[in-house]
Amino acid sequence: MTNSNPPDFTEHWRQSLEEWAQAWTALAQPPAEAEQPAEGGKPATTPAEVWKRSMDRWLGAWSGYLEESMARPEFIAATGKALSRSLDVQKPIKDQTEESMKRWLEAVNMPSRNDITRLARQMNDITARLDEMGDRIEELIDAVTAIRGGDTHAGSLVNESGAPLGAGRWS
């Protein structure tokens, strides 16, 4: 997945400069010579196009080079170590800040971040339970309709005898 040959930046610069010079020369020449009637009467390149192509190539070369560098074991080991060390520093600071903040908030009768997270988690659980109950009620309605001989849609939700089929029945 990585390039075996790192990009040659000197060669890239040389090509870009050559193209750039050619494009400007073509534009600076008298019209009769500059008109390179290629297809559609348009010269092959203009300085703007050369600039764009050069930038694309330059960025592409850098991208390839950086990607290759970041896939090297040395880079991966170094970033892993740096991350680990930064977490070693961050954790105690974070814990201590949270603890002090919690005490301060308690003193002024305010909920802490943990209190709010806990409440939000409870809300989540309640919402999920309500959604589940809603689905169950719909399944039961289908089952009752089937028993009464009515037409239930989504046949997969009830079996022939009208018993509700939850997702568990697919297992």
Add this chain to the structure above:
Amino acid sequence: MTTTSADYMRDEMARNAQRVARGVELIVDQSEARVGHTPRQIVGRRGKAKLYHYPAQGETKAALPVMFVPYLGISRTYIFDLQPGASFVEFITKQGIDFYLVDWGDLGPEDREFSMEDAVMDVIAAFVQRTLRHSGAKELDLFGYCMGVSMTMSFMATHPNAPIHALVMMVGPVDFTHGGSFGLWSSKEHFPVEKLLDTFDNAPLEYVQLGFKMLQPTNDAASAVNLWWNLWNEKYVDGYRAMNRWSNEWVGFPGEFFRQWITWFYQENRLVKGELILRGKRVDLATITKPILIVAARQDKIAPPASCKPLVDAVASVDKEYVELPGGHISLIAGRQAHQNLWPKLVSWLREREPKAQGKRNGASKA
């Protein structure tokens, strides 16, 4: 008529003037780009997860609805309905297909315990039922995208009798030994995932963001150059604004899910080895026999083709096809090129497998 150098210089100067004018407009106009134009409604919920229904458009309606399971966290799902003319959802619904999109929601610190099991065994299972109920169909086609592939395949393996007709798995890594740069960076030896989650509730957004930026280190500079180059073009600028909005809106990655994703998938490669166990059930991909289309993108750095292709051999389906298209992870689904490449292919693949006997569904659907 021939064009002289002077004409080119004049044209270029005129274009530069347009660029400057549009650039000033872009700086002054701080309003958010409009995204997600296709009409939709919420038809199911499970906690924070929502199931959106995008009704089929057009006269003929496909026999089966499609349920689409994307990645969890990271970014928003409106990428699938970015702009008119460049919207996957718009394209699919215009082909007469009822489209159901799973949106995992804005996950915060309170979702720290949300796990792979919850996603696969609760949410996907409930939404499959919900899609069937709402659409009135007896079966559906299931799409997976990115890590949604691992989730849908896990669902299929743990629910072998689920009423799924066919599977379309897009740019989803399955064999994580070929997981590209993410695979290398998240190796067991070097990536301290437990320490990270011990420090933070969820995977910190800045770290996730940094990981994605590192995948394409010059991407921001290249976008700026391309923007300047196309700044005179109103259509391009509109597309850029929409894409720029999407790429700068990040969504939290629940801690437990992130831990499982890194350790079970990237570090231990359990899915393809048949060692993944969800709530006591083994995820054996060899039990999957439904028709399956597997799509990979040639320039994909998140899910390189080598990580997607092993799914072909892992499943027991007789009717299976692998397609590798030019493009990247996102351009396959959100680029204007996708119109010509992937999307028509997906629709024709589904049409060829559409159940004949079932015919057209009635248009009525139940909430």
